[in-house]
Amino acid sequence: MRKVIWITGATSGFGMAAALKLLRGTDHQICVSGRRTELLDILVKEGAFAYPLDVTDPEQVHEIRMNIENDLGDIDAVLVNAGYGLYGPIEEVPGEAMIRQFEVNVFGAVETIRSVLSSMRKNGSGRIVITSSSAAHVSSAGMGYYAATKHSIKAIGTALRQEVKSHGIDVVMIEPGIVNTPFGTVALNNNYMNTESGAYASMMKELKQYMLKAFTRAPSTEETRDTMVRALIGEKVKPVYRTTTGSFGLSYLSKLLPAAAYDFVIREGIKRLK
Structure with a gap:
């Protein structure tokens, strides 16, 4: 059955x-959203609706959801992926x-989810796939605010999964660890990290060196990408997918x-990899 699939944060x-992957390997109708229209054009050339x-x-958010439904019909699945x-x-x-x-990372994700729920409930079916992170389970110096958003997403996704199950809607959370994508270098270079002066400069310089090396050694996007695709169109899905070895290890460390x-392990890990 041909599905209407909406992907936010589709420009990188x-x-x-x-x-x-969906455009080249399926005949589903793929709707893509993001702020950078020049990058959306790349997907349009592959057959997407931007x-x-x-x-x-x-x-x-609600206007775009209505536009998609008016153009193509009800949304069957959404990948809630916009974030940084x-x-x-x-x-x-x-x-x-x-x-x-x-x-x-939080309010935009929630509004995207809320926008599709009414029609999914009416149809008695739907799939909501949320890009989370191993940071939903852990935190560390210099990443408190980012981790806080992912902790929030985990709490929201868990509650949502229980709320909509009886309406035939699946909620799936994808929790990768560090993956080699532009996400990391953009965050480290553009989204506030003071390594030049102040009380935390030395610590942040150490963290940046560690993260740059970690992103270089990290796995590529393929496993997480393929898991997202399965979560969107597969017949049966699990509530949570952890797509990298690191995402398993960190979540267990924080619990055990x-x-x-835990603080000692994180500090020593940063020192050894930097």
């Missing part, structure tokens, strides 16, 4: 990779940057170790 990383969108504008990483100390990250992180031991 997992979103673009999943969209291309709907430029800033997920922090709730009215626009913000790195910096809790004390120093500017207030507006902190707010923006939550507006995109006492807080002081």
Whole structure:
């Protein structure tokens, strides 16, 4: 059965990779959203339907959902993927940057989900796939705000899964660890990380060196991309998929170790890889 699939955050990383896989390997109708229209054009050339969108504008989110339904019919599945990483100390990250992180990663995701629920409930079916992270289970110095958004997404996704199960709607969370995509270098270079001065400069410089090396050694997008595609169109799905070895290890460490031991492991891990 041909499905209407909506992917937000489709202009890079997992979103673009999943969209291309679906466009080249299936006959489903793929709707893509993002802020950079020139990158959406790449997907249009592959057969996608583009709907430029800033997920922090709730009215626009609902307008795009209505436009898709008017153009192609009810949305069968959505990949809630728009998001980015913000790195910096809790004390120093500017207030507006902190707010923006939550507006995109949490409130934008929630508004996207809310926009599709009514028609999915009416149809008694639907698939909501949410890009989360291993950071939903752990946190570390310099990544507190990003991790907080993913903790929030985990809580929201878990509650949503229980709320909509009886309506025939599947909720799936994808939890990759570090993966070699532009996400990491963009976050480290553009989204607040002060390594030049201040009380935390030395720590942030150490963290940046560690993260750059970790992204270089990390697996490519294929496993996470393929899991996203299966989650969107597969007949049976699991509630949560952890797509990298690191995502398994970190979640178990945070549960098994006492807080002081966990902090030590994270500090030592950063020192050894930097």
